Amino acid sequence: MQSILNLLIKYNHWFLFTLLEGISIVLLLFFNNYHSAVFFTSANGIAGNIYSMITDVEGYFNLKDENMRLVEHNRLLSEELQAMGKELSAYKDSTMLAGNGFVAANRGNFTFGTAKVINGSLNRVNNFITIDKGSSDGVTTEMGVFNEQGVVGIVRQTSENFAIVLPLLNSKSMISCRVKGSNSFCTLKWDGTELQHSYLIDLPRYALFEQGDTVVTSGFSSIFPAGIPVGEIQNLEDSDDGMFYRAKVKLYVNFSSIDNLFIVGHKKKNEQEILEESMNKEK
Amino acid sequence: MTRSTLINIRNFTLVLLAQVLVFSRIHLFGYATACIYLIFILKLPRHTSLNALLLWGFTAGIVVDMFCNTPGMNAAAATAMAFARNMFLATFTHKGLPDDFIPGAKSIKWGGYLVYSLMCILLFFTILFLLELFTAGHILPLLISIAGSTLLTMLFVIVTECFSFSK
Numbered sequence: 200m201q202s203i204l205n206l207l208i209k210y211n212h213w214f215l216f217t218l219l220e221g222i223s224i225v226l227l228l229f230f231n232n233y234h235s236a237v238f239f240t241s242a243n244g245i246a247g248n249i250y251s252m253i254t255d256v257e258g259y260f261n262l263k264d265e266n267m268r269l270v271e272h273n274r275l276l277s278e279e280l281q282a283m284g285k286e287l288s289a290y291k292d293s294t295m296l297a298g299n300g301f302v303a304a305n306r307g308n309f310t311f312g313t314a315k316v317i318n319g320s321l322n323r324v325n326n327f328i329t330i331d332k333g334s335s336d337g338v339t340t341e342m343g344v345f346n347e348q349g350v351v352g353i354v355r356q357t358s359e360n361f362a363i364v365l366p367l368l369n370s371k372s373m374i375s376c377r378v379k380g381s382n383s384f385c386t387l388k389w390d391g392t393e394l395q396h397s398y399l400i401d402l403p404r405y406a407l408f409e410q411g412d413t414v415v416t417s418g419f420s421s422i423f424p425a426g427i428p429v430g431e432i433q434n435l436e437d438s439d440d441g442m443f444y445r446a447k448v449k450l451y452v453n454f455s456s457i458d459n460l461f462i463v464g465h466k467k468k469n470e471q472e473i474l475e476e477s478m479n480k481e482k
Numbered sequence: 483m484t485r486s487t488l489i490n491i492r493n494f495t496l497v498l499l500a501q502v503l504v505f506s507r508i509h510l511f512g513y514a515t516a517c518i519y520l521i522f523i524l525k526l527p528r529h530t531s532l533n534a535l536l537l538w539g540f541t542a543g544i545v546v547d548m549f550c551n552t553p554g555m556n557a558a559a560a561t562a563m564a565f566a567r568n569m570f571l572a573t574f575t576h577k578g579l580p581d582d583f584i585p586g587a588k589s590i591k592w593g594g595y596l597v598y599s600l601m602c603i604l605l606f607f608t609i610l611f612l613l614e615l616f617t618a619g620h621i622l623p624l625l626i627s628i629a630g631s632t633l634l635t636m637l638f639v640i641v642t643e644c645f646s647f648s649k
Contacts, residue, residue: 212532212565219540219561226547227554227613246502246549253503320550322509324614327551363551391620 247317247361251331254317265458272347309424312337312462314344317361321454324391325371328352328364330460338362343416343423343463349451350374350429351460353422367397367429368454376429377417381406384417387429387448395450397430402444408432414448421465421472490526490538497522498542502549513623514630517556518638519546520606523564524599528571529582539564552614559609563602570601587643599639600632607631 207214258265312332319328332338334357342354344364352366353374365372367389374387376399383406389397402408412432418425430448438445465471501519509515519542526535543560547553571585574594583589585598607628615624 212536215533215536216561216565219536220558223540223543223554223558223561225554227558249503250549318549322512322515323552329551392623 247329247358250318250329254315254331261458264456268347275347308466310337310464310466312464314338314362314460314462316457316460319366319454319457321368321394324369326366326368327355328366328457330362330364330462331360332462333357333360333362335359337464338462339464341422343427344460345423345427345463346452346457346460348428348453350416350423350427351452351454351457354462364460366454367450367452368394374423374429375417375420376414377425378402378406378408378432379413379415381408384419387414394454396433397448397450399432399446399448400438400443402435402446404442404444408435408444408446410434423463486527493522494538494542498545501546506546506550510630510634513627514634516634516638517546517603517606517631518635518642520560520563520603520635521639521642523560523567524602524639525584525586526567527582527584528568528575528579532565532568535564535567536561555610555613558613559606562609563606566605567602570598574598586646592643595643596636596640600636603635603639604628604632607635 314330314332314336317329317331320326328344328351330338330344338354338357340354340357344351344354350367352364352369352372354362355365356363367374367387370389370391372389375384376387377384378399383403385399385402387397388400399414410432414429414432416423416425416427416429428451430450433447433449435444435446437443497519501517505516505518522542523535523539526538530538539560540557543555543557546556546560550556571590574590574597576590579589585595587595589595590598611624611627611631615621
């Protein structure tokens, strides 16, 4: 007994070293699906508040650019409104159809909110963005995040006042997409290298695509409504196993200057998920 | 609590604030990031107990992790560096030094201090970027990142040492 105690005392720093490294590795491994790990991220109270203070100060330096972008966005929106008005008057005759149309019903299924970026990284293989809205503002995990340029990412973790977004620029992010003008859908996944490009990894071979085709969200995953722009196809190549095409996509969102974001949530998401899950169980 | 502990806590807070608010946000050419908080561990006195070194390293790492959304990565690397520090330092210790000296250009000469810092920092970044590769990544950018970040941090080690040397 004495000799065991002596051994413990003699090598106590080895035990401390192993313990600390063990804690680090556990944090590293369980960060992704371990929700209480939120304390060790920038969504915790202290880090989040310090970051939002800094962002308040930094915000002043970007006001000019931000204003320019808002003015531009306003201009686009009013143009769109005009176009919509014209289109609407053209359809006035078939009011019956427009009145109970599928579009109106679909829009009612989603709720929209806004948020501001308070911290983010771009240089890693797994990047994250911290935003200033959390569970107290109704933000939950698996909500979609986009801005006026296109899709930004998906909410990964929330604390009371902050949330962490898994952007497209994260090797773990996967988003269900569709090439505009075709019905086949595919998955968007980042390979960890270039900031403005991502890849569609499973384009079916029978479908025809061209350079410059627009990629939009498919709406299948109940995270994003269908039709939010993602990017445009730059070139096509064979996938590693030759079963699919792999397309390089230029992303519309400029991740180095994102600031104001929209958050979208599906009102009947739970219902859809429970239904899909019960289906999986039956198999 | 002794005076030296209070000074350590003050330095710790200052260097970590600078790290998370300024240096962690600078990514030179997308590859090199300076980890100046390592200087704090490098400069702890020679006879700081190994357990204290480990705890300082781990705490510094976990705080940086909290702010950078990399739970465990910095903590693991900084703990390992703190563990190896005294072994590296022993290589450059010679007789005639006071018992509890602070590692620096004054005590172990410029050459000794630079090689000692380089070994520690290289070890730190190798572990850090290997852990990042372990989650997902590519080999070549990894090597560039290790080399770039080590050189950039060494630059700050030299600059800080020049200031404290001239005093």
